[in-house]
Amino acid sequence: MIIAIDGYSSCGKSTVAKAIAKRLKLNYIDSGAMYRAVTYYFLQNNIPFSKTADVIADYSSILENIQIEFIRNEQTGQSEIYLNGKNIEAEIRQMDVSDNVSYVSAIKSVRKKLVAMQQQMSTLGNLVMDGRDIGTTVFPNADLKIFMTASPEVRVYRRYHELIEKGIKVTPDEIRKNIELRDYEDTHREESPLRKPDDAIILDNTYMSRDEQVQFVLDAVAKLKKAI
Numbered sequence: 001m002i003i004a005i006d007g008y009s010s011c012g013k014s015t016v017a018k019a020i021a022k023r024l025k026l027n028y029i030d031s032g033a034m035y036r037a038v039t040y041y042f043l044q045n046n047i048p049f050s051k052t053a054d055v056i057a058d059y060s061s062i063l064e065n066i067q068i069e070f071i072r073n074e075q076t077g078q079s080e081i082y083l084n085g086k087n088i089e090a091e092i093r094q095m096d097v098s099d100n101v102s103y104v105s106a107i108k109s110v111r112k113k114l115v116a117m118q119q120q121m122s123t124l125g126n127l128v129m130d131g132r133d134i135g136t137t138v139f140p141n142a143d144l145k146i147f148m149t150a151s152p153e154v155r156v157y158r159r160y161h162e163l164i165e166k167g168i169k170v171t172p173d174e175i176r177k178n179i180e181l182r183d184y185e186d187t188h189r190e191e192s193p194l195r196k197p198d199d200a201i202i203l204d205n206t207y208m209s210r211d212e213q214v215q216f217v218l219d220a221v222a223k224l225k226k227a228i
């Protein structure tokens with residue numbers, strides 16, 4: 001079974017996806033972490049990119065030097081992202097990565113490479129993957145598609161507390177600006193922009209607890225199984 005969870009930045013996709021993966025014993029893949037890893041690599045290696053158009057005609061040879069893996073942390077039970085053998089789980093959540101990831105993820109060859117890697121991951125077996133184009137581009141035939149959204153205020157509040165708890169220094173205003181920027185860039189890019197897949201179920205979690213959201217998806221899975 002493949003479950004695709006798409007939606008806006010900071011509306012809790014990964015929290016729900018991780019909980020569903022645990023309950024249903026599915027693999028979980030955070031596709032946003034992969035775009036963040038490439039962005040981190042570009043920033044670290046001073047690879048030029050722009051906010052309006054590709055600076056380098058073909059990024060393919062640069063992308064060949066990028067190896068991304070998810071490895072399970074036995075202590076936490078969570079899978080963590082590695083870039084060329086180095087755990088970069090903390091680095092990719094920093095604001096410099098958040099501020100640039102929408103530009104790097106709009107580059108055609110970056111999307112081509114990561115979409116191919118994500119599709120390849122379905123050979124691992126059943127999985128839940130969250131992102132922006134999972135139900136539209138990566139797995140258009142996913143068994144279940146969920147499109148998550150929440151009010152901007154709630155998203156700012158949740159992301160602010162998440163980062164503060166991780167020890168990352170930010171202000172609510174920085175978070176708000178970053179969310180607005182990413183919403184705009186992610187929905188307006190040429191290459192597989194964020195949009196609700198026609199056959200997705202909408203999950204607006206503005207007034208929902210985490211458990212209610214998880215139950216919402218579990219109910220959708222149960223309905224699906226009954227229908228098969």
Ligand code: DC
Nearest residue numbers: 031032033035101105131132133182
């Ligand atoms: O899920 P996230 O906020 O960590 O994702 C970071 C950025 O990566 C997001 O602003 C847009 C991009 N992204 C994408 O373009 N396609 C995906 N499938 C996942 C993320």
